[in-house]
Amino acid sequence: MAVTSTPTGVTGVRRLLPDSANERTVTVATFANSFGGGMFTTASALYFTRVVGLPAGQVAAGLFGGAVVGLLAGVVAGRVADEYGANRTHVSVMLGGGAAISSFMLVGSFWSYLVVSLVAGMVIPAGEASRAPLIRQVASGNPTVFIGYLRSVTNLALALGSVAAGFAIQIDTRPAYLGVVAGRAVAYVGCALVMLRLPKAAVGATGTAERGWTALRDRVYLSATAANAVLSLNYAASGFLLPLWIVDRTSAPRWMVSGTMVLNMVLVVLLQVRVSRGVHDVRAAGQRMAWAGGAFAVGLALMALAAGPSIWTAAGLLVAGMVVFTLGELWYAAASTEYCFGLAPPHLQGQYAGVFGLGSGAVKAVAPAVMSLLPLGIGLPGWLALGALLFFVGLVSGPLVAWAGGQ
Incomplete structure (x- = not known):
């Protein structure tokens, strides 16, 4: 694009x-x-x-x-x-x-x-x-680049x-x-x-939709869907968890809630297309998923540490954490798009995309409970546990997809 x-x-x-x-x-x-x-x-x-x-x-x-x-x-x-x-x-x-x-x-x-x-x-x-x-x-x-552009829009x-x-x-x-x-x-x-x-x-119909649910029998695609679903917890971390954490557990001013959200949006608008350009195959997507997991872990740790210090130190940690976290979000979004499109047969893209969304949708439904039990429930250890989960899944995402494909 x-x-x-x-x-x-x-x-x-x-x-x-x-x-x-x-x-x-x-x-x-x-x-x-x-x-x-x-x-x-x-x-x-x-x-x-x-x-x-x-x-x-x-x-x-x-x-x-x-x-x-x-x-x-x-x-x-x-x-x-x-x-x-x-x-x-x-x-x-x-x-x-x-x-x-x-x-x-x-x-x-x-x-x-x-x-x-x-x-x-x-x-x-x-x-x-x-x-x-x-x-x-x-x-x-490349659909991944166009999707990156649409995400900025x-x-x-x-x-x-x-x-x-x-x-x-x-x-x-x-x-x-x-x-x-x-x-x-x-x-x-x-x-x-x-x-x-x-x-x-x-945009005509392909007319070649196969009988049955091919996507549900595709081990490679299901592996990518599962990894993507777990990593999609990042959206609940920034949209649900962080506002509550800022208001209830840190000394940072309340306007930091909107401030971090605006910072996230600005970075996505400015950088998503550029980040997406380097993701042109499934191997690159697996690499970016690993990078995303690491960035999520570091970003979450920085935001968690904002619970103790003074007002401006807390604000600085939140800003730094959001910058690193958003970098992970950019890598994740580009890799997620490549998984969704790159692993799907063109004539069955709709069915495959529906299954791909099924995984992240299920996680979205339970994400508030996960955030309440871990970071909001037990504090810093919960944040670190969430970061470790995202880091591990991001790291094994590429190898898992390769293994499922017998490579």
Whole structure:
């Protein structure tokens, strides 16, 4: 995936977009969808508790139920995308997402909230699984590089969406929160409409989906899926664990919560494409997984040590820890993408991506409990244990995949 050069008369925004018209379409759709996701993720919990009036425990129960249902939705959507066309499936999922999120505006009890949450929980896994074969079909170069570019775009859009949601949170009224929910629904629909611009020839169905679940019998792919799933705990460490640790266990100012998140997003936006360029085969992916595990271990140790010192020492340790940790995240994301695409047959990319997401989705569902039991439960030893786990799995990831392939 190449970024356009700088021809005379072309705007700065245009120069940042890919050369391929199809890649530009996917990029714009990704930005729209991610912007809506940033808004909703930032303000949804407050909407459900302050406007709908649900206790936090019931909100969490709905999210967990949606995550569980979403595990199967991703696998099914991937297979459907292989058989009937990635773009057709993805557009349908996005339109369904718009309808599901809109329904949150009508909920008034836990049971209505739970039903809508179960439906809405299918959208993101199904969207990711149906998008995978689409990306493989439209990518003009290495899909890993294009995915790295899309990840940078996603992080930028999420940050801007979070800023937009901040205005609604500051206003703190029912219409303001309803505006956020409506905005998320519009983003889904907008993503679908943009994706309709892709020519049918570029994203047609392969029509060659095999009977049965080939991905579930592929030892190499399942090995990569398992290693990737464990290492995906890094997202819960930065998004769930660290904010609680900063506020409850360190003397660092509370604004360090948003400060570390912004630092993470900026580094991803600036560096993900560059980091992804060196990952062009499964061997390189295994190497990057090992690097990622080491960076995670060091980053977690630095952030854990922030629990004792004075305010500015604690802040410095958190910043240093996040920089190292984000470097691991960049290597992990590039390697994860190569595993997902490089080990999958092109005509079964949807099915394989669905199985790949099944592993990380299962870990995502249990990650808060792991974080509560280890780092938050026993402190520094728990942080070190988590870091050791990520370091070990990253180190053996490449050899494990090679062994499963009989190499």
